[in-house]
Amino acid sequence: MSEVRKMTYADLERWWEVDPNVLATTVVADATGHVHPTVSAALRSEEWLDHWADVLYATVGELDSSAERMTYTGDPRLPRVTRQCGQVHLRMQEANTLLRQRSRAEGRDLMPKTVTDARQAALSLLAKHHREEATKLRAEEIAHRGLAPDPPTHDWGEGPADAFDAIENAVRSGLLVAPIAAQTRRLIHMRERGFIVAVGHDVKQQRERNDGLRHPLLLRRWTAALTYLRDTTAAQAGGIATWTLVQPALDMDALRALPSQQAWLVINRRRFLRGCFQRWRECSRHVQDVVRTVAVRTEDERRPWSEATHASRITLAQRHPAQYRMLRDALEPYTEPGTPKIRHGALTQNQRSELFASLRERLAAS
Structure with missing residues (x-):
């Protein structure tokens, strides 16, 4: 050192x-x-x-x-x-x-631009107010650019568990390219017991990594195996079956009253339990990173349609300049000086909903 x-x-x-x-x-x-x-x-x-x-x-x-x-x-x-x-x-x-x-x-960065950009928010409100006209302009712009009527879609599902579905579907559809090495292939075809043993070995080797476990197609099984190991170890280690690094303090008097072999088993299981948490944390980060990558690639895949939509809304704003100006002026106090970017924290979700509702009313009255 x-x-x-x-x-x-x-x-x-x-x-x-x-x-x-x-x-x-x-x-x-x-x-x-x-x-x-x-x-x-x-x-x-x-x-x-x-x-x-x-x-x-x-x-x-x-x-x-x-x-x-x-x-x-x-x-x-x-x-x-x-x-x-x-x-x-x-x-x-x-x-x-x-x-x-x-x-x-x-x-x-991954939030819809209608939440983070005043210009995009104003265009979106205007398009919803003039829905039929906006839909027609969008269809014309998409056709002019030689695009299919709708962008490609992928089933993301809902809820945290569906993050794994989204990742696996992205791999199978080719949206996410993830080559399967020999080590990964062996893990994919392992029976459950053998897979759990492999995950347990990875937990024990904290300064090494089983890269195969980190493949997108194995993140679901890796999470499940870590949860199983945590649950089966916690009760034997005097720990708690939740994802936390901090375990209840050991009762040293009670520990010293045990036979030596049993006492060491408790100590070693607590070490293993902490290792499970570290690997679970790492696995969760991998899941978040891959989901973010899939979201970015989905956005990239749909970009030509997004650009066509934006162009059609610019045309709409040119047709209704007074209404568009009213929306931009109303949103101006919440933006960073000299930019259309809405300041972080300038509006809570409730405040944003109330502001947009009032703007829709003003559009209806104009």
């Missing part, structure tokens, strides 16, 4: 890519002391943020488990490990803050 503290990001970048242990050592060094500024910045960069967070969660789980073992055995290193655990927890909170900020930004 002392050597890592002296190295720059240029020195470490290649090592991080090929050796998870070097990345883990760097993450702990950053949490517990000084590292080169370029290293600290790189960990928090878009390229490495997810990897940094993954290692922090895995490290906290390992340190919590080490602290339990040391408490049970009376190991004199316990104060140092407890201090390190607290330091890594602080870094984990920092990483979570950055992840939340990114998630909000990405979520806003």
Whole structure:
């Protein structure tokens, strides 16, 4: 670790890519002391943020488990490990803050433009008011561009469980290209028991990765297997069967009253339970990332129709300039200066609904 503290990001970048242990050592060094500024910045960069967070969660789980073992055995290193655990927890909170900020930004980017862009919102309101005229203009523009009447569609379904359906349908339809390597093919054809064993082995090897499990067609089974392992392990480990890193404190007096072999089994199962959480968190992030990718590719696939719709609405606004100007003026107070972008947080959902209802009334009266 002392050597890592002296190295720059240029020195470490290649090592991080090929050796998870070097990345883990760097993450702990950053949490517990000084590292080169370029290293600290790189960990928090878009390229490495997810990897940094993954290692922090895995490290906290390992340190919590080490602290339990040391408490049970009376190991004199316990104060140092407890201090390190607290330091890594602080870094984990920092990483979570950055992840939340990114998630909000990405979520806003995927929102309909009618929610985030005053110009698009005004055009949408105008098109709904002049529905027949807008529909005719859109059909004419689509035909002029030589497009089919409607864009391609994919069945997304509803609810969180359907995220897996959306991912699997996207792969099968070719919208999402995901080559199946030999390792992945073996996992796809595994019976359930063998698959759960493979997932359990991946949980135990926190600094390695079974890349096959991360294939889009296996994310559903990976999630289910992790949930099964969590549920079957929690009761035996004195833990709770929910997705959390923090487990109830061990009753050391009760633990020491058990036969040694049984006590160690409880300690090791608690470590495994923390590993399940870390892998579940990673799996959930993979699901979110793939769903986001599918959404972006669906939007790209439909872009020619979206552009035709936008062009037809511009024509509509030119035909009804006074109404369009009224809508833009009404939305102006909520936009960022000099742009049509609606300020983040400028309108709650209820306020937006009330504003749009009043604008529809003004259109009807005009």
